[in-house]
Structure formats: structure tokens, C-alpha cells
Amino acid sequence: MKQYKGFLIDLDGTMYRGNEVIEEAPAFVNTLREKQIPYLFLTNNSSKTPEVVSNKLNQMGIHSTPDHVFTSSMATAKYIKHKQPDARCYVIGEIGLFTALEREGLTITESECDFVVMGMDRDISYEKLAKACLAVRNGAKFVSTNSDIAVPTEHGLLPGNGSLTSVVTVSTGKEPTFIGKPEAIIMKEALSVLGTKSDDTVVVGDNYDTDIQAGINAGIDTLMVFTGLTPYEELPNLKTKPTYHVKNLSEFDVK
Amino acid sequence: MKQYKGFLIDLDGTMYRGNEVIEEAPAFVNTLREKQIPYLFLTNNSSKTPEVVSNKLNQMGIHSTPDHVFTSSMATAKYIKHKQPDARCYVIGEIGLFTALEREGLTITESECDFVVMGMDRDISYEKLAKACLAVRNGAKFVSTNSDIAVPTEHGLLPGNGSLTSVVTVSTGKEPTFIGKPEAIIMKEALSVLGTKSDDTVVVGDNYDTDIQAGINAGIDTLMVFTGLTPYEELPNLKTKPTYHVKNLSEFDVK
Numbered sequence: 229m230k231q232y233k234g235f236l237i238d239l240d241g242t243m244y245r246g247n248e249v250i251e252e253a254p255a256f257v258n259t260l261r262e263k264q265i266p267y268l269f270l271t272n273n274s275s276k277t278p279e280v281v282s283n284k285l286n287q288m289g290i291h292s293t294p295d296h297v298f299t300s301s302m303a304t305a306k307y308i309k310h311k312q313p314d315a316r317c318y319v320i321g322e323i324g325l326f327t328a329l330e331r332e333g334l335t336i337t338e339s340e341c342d343f344v345v346m347g348m349d350r351d352i353s354y355e356k357l358a359k360a361c362l363a364v365r366n367g368a369k370f371v372s373t374n375s376d377i378a379v380p381t382e383h384g385l386l387p388g389n390g391s392l393t394s395v396v397t398v399s400t401g402k403e404p405t406f407i408g409k410p411e412a413i414i415m416k417e418a419l420s421v422l423g424t425k426s427d428d429t430v431v432v433g434d435n436y437d438t439d440i441q442a443g444i445n446a447g448i449d450t451l452m453v454f455t456g457l458t459p460y461e462e463l464p465n466l467k468t469k470p471t472y473h474v475k476n477l478s479e480f481d482v483k
Numbered sequence: 484m485k486q487y488k489g490f491l492i493d494l495d496g497t498m499y500r501g502n503e504v505i506e507e508a509p510a511f512v513n514t515l516r517e518k519q520i521p522y523l524f525l526t527n528n529s530s531k532t533p534e535v536v537s538n539k540l541n542q543m544g545i546h547s548t549p550d551h552v553f554t555s556s557m558a559t560a561k562y563i564k565h566k567q568p569d570a571r572c573y574v575i576g577e578i579g580l581f582t583a584l585e586r587e588g589l590t591i592t593e594s595e596c597d598f599v600v601m602g603m604d605r606d607i608s609y610e611k612l613a614k615a616c617l618a619v620r621n622g623a624k625f626v627s628t629n630s631d632i633a634v635p636t637e638h639g640l641l642p643g644n645g646s647l648t649s650v651v652t653v654s655t656g657k658e659p660t661f662i663g664k665p666e667a668i669i670m671k672e673a674l675s676v677l678g679t680k681s682d683d684t685v686v687v688g689d690n691y692d693t694d695i696q697a698g699i700n701a702g703i704d705t706l707m708v709f710t711g712l713t714p715y716e717e718l719p720n721l722k723t724k725p726t727y728h729v730k731n732l733s734e735f736d737v738k
Contacts, residue, residue, distance in 0.1 A: 350609040357607075358641040361633075365640060377654050378616075385620060386613040391654035399632050399646035 229472070230449070231483040234424030235260055235267040236415070238433035239281070241456020242477075243269070246382070249288035250455050256477040257290050263482060267296065268422045270431075272408040272438060274301040274347035274373035274389060275322035300373040300408030301328040301347055303417040307407055308334060308343055308371065316340060318363050320356050320392075321347030325373060346396065346404065347373040348389040357395050364400045374408030376438070409438040415446035430471070434458060440470045453477055484727070485704070486738040489679030490515055490522040491670070493688035494536070496711020497732075498524070501637070504543035505710050511732040512545050518737060522551065523677045525686075527663040527693060529556040529602035529628035529644060530577035555628040555663030556583040556602055558672040562662055563589060563598055563626065571595060573618050575611050575647075576602030580628060601651065601659065602628040603644040612650050619655045629663030631693070664693040670701035685726070689713060695725050708732055 237243065243253045260267045269292060271281065278297035285292040301321070305328040308315050315334050318341035319326060325347035329336055344360045364370045376388035393404055407413045419426060430449045433439020434456025443450035452470035454460040455477075463473060474480045492498065498508045515522045524547060526536065533552035540547040556576070560583040563570050570589050573596035574581060580602035584591055599615045619625050631643035648659055662668045674681060685704045688694020689711025698705035707725035709715040710732075718728060729735045 352607070352609050352612075354605040354607050354642070354647075357646075358638075361642050361646075362639050377656075383613075384617050385654070387609070387616050387650055387654040391616075391650045392609075392612075394649040394653040395642055395646045398649040399640070399642040401632075 229481060229483055232430045232449070233265065233428040234419075234422045234430075235265060236270045236418050236422065236429060236431045236448070237267055238409075238431075238435065238439045239269055239271045239273070239285075240380075241434035242432060242439070242453055243285065243290055244288055245456065246380070249290065250476070252455075252477040254289040254291075256480070256482075257292075259482045261291060265482070266422050266424065268418055269297050270409070270414065270418055271297070272300045272374040272376055274299060274304070274325050274408070275350075276324045277327050278302065280324075298414075298418050298421055299324055299328065300414060301325040303414040304345060304347070304371060304373050304407045305329045305332040305334060306417045306420075307405075307413055308332070308345070311369075312342055315342045317343045317345045318359060318368065319345045319347075320349050320352065320360055321345065321373070322349055322351075341368050344368045344370050344396070345373075346371070346389065346393045348379070349392065352392055360396045361399045364396055364402050370396065370400075370402050370404040372404040372406050375406040375411075376408070409433075410441035410445055412442070412446040415442050415448060419446075419448075432477075436462065436466055436470075440466075443470075444468050451480060453480075484736060484738055487685045487704070488520065488683035489674075489677045489685075490520060491525045491673050491677065491684060491686045491703070492522055493664075493686075493690065493694045494524055494526045494528070494540075495635075496689035497687060497694070497708055498540065498545055499543055500711065501635075504545065505731070507710075507732040509544040509546075511735070511737075512547075514737045516546060520737070521677050521679065523673055524552050525664070525669065525673055526552070527555045527629040527631055529554060529559070529580050529663070530605075531579045532582050533557065535579075553669075553673050553676055554579055554583065555669060556580040558669040559600060559602070559626060559628045559662045560584045560587040560589060561672045561675075562660075562668055563587070563600070566624075567597055570597045572598045572600045573614060573623065574600045574602075575604050575607065575615055576600065576628070577604055577606075596623050599623045599625050599651070600628075601626070601644065601648045603634070604647065607647055615651045616654045619651055619657050625651065625655075625657050625659040627659040627661050630661040631663070664688075665696035665700055667697070667701040670697050670703060674701075674703075687732075691717065691721055691725075698725075699723050706735060708735075
């Protein structure tokens with residue numbers, strides 16, 4: 229097995245399931261720390277700030293600071309900042325998205341925007357969607373944090389940001405640029421934060437369609453773990469196999 | 484030109500534009516009355532009751548009673564009633580949809596529904612959409628009043644019911660049964676209300692993609708009028724031509 233200089237690690241299904249830590253996760257992260265290998269937790273969840281995510285991990289015994297967390301909202305903010313540093317953004321989202329855009333120095337506005345930015349918003353309204361549609365029809369660029377169609381909760385699978393985003397897509401006929409996994413965009417922004425190159429880095433995740441596919445799309449090696457969404461029985465059916473796979477993270481020997 | 488026993492007449496773009504009556508509309512309807520030819524106004528608008536629609540028409544000098552109005556909500560209620568007379572419905576919509584379902588004696592419920600019914604709802608919320616997704620995933624039949632992606636307003640094109648419905652479609656992977664134009668379903672329900680047969684009836688409308696296509700899909704003759712959405716210049720490009728076309732309704736000689 230190759231010696232990697234950086235790890236991009238998924239959260240839900242890889243480090244925890246909902247509010248329950250995955251048994252092998254804390255030791256895996258401790259091994260990375262002992263070997264002084266940089267790691268970044270990569271999540272499509274756009275609604276939380278890195279501080280909140282880091283707190284949750286620490287409470288589970290998984291060592292992290294806010295600097296170890298990279299959300300789809302943070303990737304979205306960096307993507308827009310690179311495209312247009314003085315961009316004016318009309319935003320539908322929660323605190324994680326607003327905070328990320330503000331931290332990149334972008335302007336959040338209700339009028340005359342360059343970008344319409346959509347993330348998960350459990351306070352979505354017709355008025356918000358109407359403003360987004362008008363701005364996109366008026367020529368604003370259209371960006372969405374992630375294309376997840378559903379969010380697992382204790383009540384069942386609730387609408388994800390990808391399904392909320394579809395209101396604007398269907399109404400205007402304009403497809404958004406999605407940023408989160410499985411897109412390569414979040415991976416490139418994450419590499420830039422982690423400071424490693426794609427061929428020195430490995431993506432760790434449980435969800436073939438997002439985590440592993442993101443690695444494949446960005447040309448980064450992948451470690452698939454069967455503690456989350458994609459069942460082990462699916463492995464033979466996967467068209468492009470992950471670089472490595474393990475039943476749980478204790479089976480992976482970090483060099 | 485054939486002598487028709489019934490007219491199915493579109494509203495916006497055919498009888499009025501927004502709040503402005505179309506000049507030739509009142510006389511056209513008066514001719515139908517004088518000749519005692521039954522007519523029904525057919526609208527994809529799901530949010531209003533027939534009483535409200537009829538009032539608006541009367542204020543414009545277009546004779547109507549609530550019995551002359553057939554909305555996509557009323558068609559939806561009749562469709563569900565035929566499928567399952569004791570159906571329990573979880574409903575996202577406005578007063579026009581709730582009223583229509585209640586008048587057909589259907590049960591409106593928040594739990595254990597047979598049908599998820601979606602119509603235009605300018606008070607849409609994440610919670611409403613989440614409940615709809617859970618019910619559809621749980622096996623409820625999925626019906627939507629109409630597939631219009633946008634609604635013309637004085638502010639511009641705002642999201643239509645078809646785009647709101649897409650949240651549930653995208654999140655669950657289940658396509659709804661759409662009822663309104665251009666579907667044949669609303670036309671069949673309308674013929675049943677009007678009491679005429681498809682080959683004795685003509686559909687009048689300005690929108691090729693909804694009004695005229697609905698006639699074509701239901702095997703009903705069509706009269707296209709160029710006072711609304713589809714411009715006259717489009718006529719040569721239409722794949723299936725309307726049975727008749729006139730620049731305005733004064734050009735159509737009612738037999």
C-alpha cells in the first residue's frame with residue numbers, strides 16, 4: 229500500500245452514523261495524528277459551521293479542530309471567490325453557508341446578484357425560491373452546494389439540497405454548478421486547503437456514489453469502507469472499483 | 484367549419500391577460516350563450532375556487548357562473564374520487580385545491596394517506612415537502628394538479644407548481660400523475676362535466692404546449708388563438724397543427 233501525504237475523510241457513515249460514533253474511527257484518526265499525516269473531514273452537509281462539526285467529532289472522541297473540517301458550503305465559497313472575488317450573492321441556505329460566504333469576503337445581497345447560491349434550507353419559502361428564479365432568469369450564475377436528493381434522519385429520508393435546488397432548475401431550465409461530492413470541484417478545493425497533491429492523497433468514504441465517485445472524478449485514490457450506506461454486497465457490481473476497500477477502518481494499515 | 488356541441492375554453496391569454504380582458508372575448512362567449520352551446524372555462528390554476536374565477540370573469544364582462552369553471556384542482560379531485568372514493572389525501576396546495584377535494588367528499592389528512600396531492604402553494608415549507616416525501620416513499624400515490632414550470636406575474640416568471648412538485652419527484656424518484664393541461668386527464672374529466680363527447684367538442688386556447696396539446700392528447704378538435712403566449716410566427720413550426728387558428732376570437736364563426 230502506498231504512503232499517502234494527506235487523507236480526505238467523509239463523516240456520516242465513515243466517522244459516525246447519525247449521532248453514534250463508528251467504533252474504529254477514533255483510533256484511525258489517532259494513527260494519522262501520530263504519523264503526522266494531514267487530514268481533512270469532507271462533508272456535503274452545507275448547513276453547519278466547521279466549529280459545530282468539529283465539536284461533534286471531539287465529543288465522539290475523534291480529534292479535530294475547525295481547521296480539519298471542510299464543508300460543501302466552504303468549498304462553494306472558495307469556488308465563487310476564485311471565479312469572482314467581488315461577487316454579490318443571493319443566498320438560500322442555513323448558517324453554514326452564510327458564514328462560509330462571509331468568511332471569504334463575498335457580499336450577500338437580496339438584489340442585483342452575480343450568483344444565486346443554494347444550500348440546504350429547512351426554512352425554505354416560495355418567496356426565496358421566486359427571488360432565485362428571477363435572478364437566474366436575469367442572468368445570475370447558479371451554484372448549489374450539493375446534489376444530494378435525500379437526507380437520512382430519524383424520521384426517514386427527507387428532501388436534500390439537490391431536490392430543493394430542482395425547483396429553480398425546473399422553473400428556469402438552467403442547470404446549477406454543483407460543488408459537493410461527487411463533483412471534482414470540492415475535491416480540488418479540499419486539496420488546496422490540505423496542501424497535498426492529488427496523487428499523494430486518498431479519499432476515505434462509505435458512499436460509492438458521492439465519496440468514491442468524487443475521488444474517481446478528481447483522480448484521487450479511494451478507500452471504501454463498509455460501515456455506512458453502500459453495502460458490501462454491492463462491491464462486485466461497482467463499475468469502477470475503489471483503489472482499496474475494507475470492512476472497517478481497523479483493517480486499513482496506514483503507512 | 485363543424486357545428487360543435489361544446490366548448491372548452493382556456494382563460495389566461497384567451498379570455499384575459501392578467502387583469503385585462505381580451506377585447507373579443509365577451510362577444511365570443513355571448514355568441515355561445517345565444518346559440519345555447521355549453522361551454523366550460525378550463526384553467527391549470529389550482530389555487531382559486533370556481534367562485535373566485537367566475538367573479539373575475541363577470542367583472543370583465545364575460546358571462547359565467549361557478550359551474551362554468553373547471554380548474555386543475557377540480558379535475559384532480561374528480562380523478563382521485565374515481566380512483567378511490569374513500570381516499571385519504573395529504574395535500575400541499577391553496578384554498579382552490581382543498582375546497583375541490585372537500586367538495587368531492589375526500590378526506591384530507593396529515594397521516595396515513597392513500598394519495599399525496601400537490602398544487603400551487605405560495606406558503607410551501609420544508610416540513611410540508613418532507614411529509615410529502617415520506618408518504619410517497621411509504622407507498623402513497625402521487626398526484627399533482629399541473630406541470631407548469633412557471634407562472635407569469637407582474638414581477639416576472641415565478642416558480643409554477645411543476646417546479647415545486649419536482650422537489651418530491653427528485654427526492655423520491657417517483658414521477659407524479661399530472662392532471663392539468665396538456666394531460667388528457669383534465670380533458671376527459673371536463674367532457675364529463677360538460678356532458679359532450681370528444682368529437683362534438685372543441686378546445687379553445689392560446690398556449691400550444693398546454694391548451695392545444697391537451698386537445699391533441701385527448702382527441703378533441705382545437706381552436707388556437709394568437710392573443711396570448713404562443714406567437715403567430717410559431718404557427719409554421721408547430722408539429723401537429725391545431726384544427727383551426729384565428730388571430731383573435733372575432734374571426735371564428737361559431738356555427
